[in-house]
Amino acid sequence: MRRAHPAWGGRKISKVLQREGTGSPAPSTVTGILHRNGVELGLLGGGAKPFxxxxxxxxxxxxxxxxxxHVAxxxxxxxxxxxxxxxxxxFSVVLQACINETGETVKAxxxxxxxxxxxxxxxxFDNGPPWGDGGRSNFTRFTVWL
Known part of the structure; x- marks a missing residue:
């Protein structure tokens, strides 16, 4: 199955085997079998990319x-x-519990x-208040202050 679908890993092969009624090995078992047989995973797509x-x-x-x-x-x-x-x-240069999200609070x-x-x-920062105005303008009072 892996030769026919080189991008498939243990989870996909396990699901297909289960759906076809051929068997239902755990994804970790399928991955272990592939590893023991020298199959490298994750090189041809599928699976998690390295961080x-x-x-x-x-x-x-x-x-x-x-x-x-926010927290209620x-x-x-x-x-x-x-x-x-x-x-x-x-390093967190600011970690502050604020009573609002206004520009004046952030400035302080x-x-x-x-x-x-x-x-x-x-x-x-994102384009929401107080930093931006949702993309309507390049500058806000806050960004001009900065």
């Missing part, structure tokens, strides 16, 4: 910033986790981070 981590060359080359959703509070309202990560070190926390860690060369 490729990117990393900037030096601290403060790039900070990645975002609000990570028992007494009402929401908490908004604000994060800013240095792309070189993966960024000023503290800038004073403590210096200014980044670049910042990456």
């Amino acid at each position: 490729g981590r990117f990393e900037h060359a030096a601290p403060n080359d790039l900070w990645q910033m975002d609000f990570k959703g 509070l028992r007494q009402g309202g929401r908490l908004h986790p604000l994060t800013a990560l240095d792309d070189h070190s993966r 926390h960024l000023i503290v981070a800038f004073r403590r860690y210096g200014l980044p060369q670049r910042m990456a």
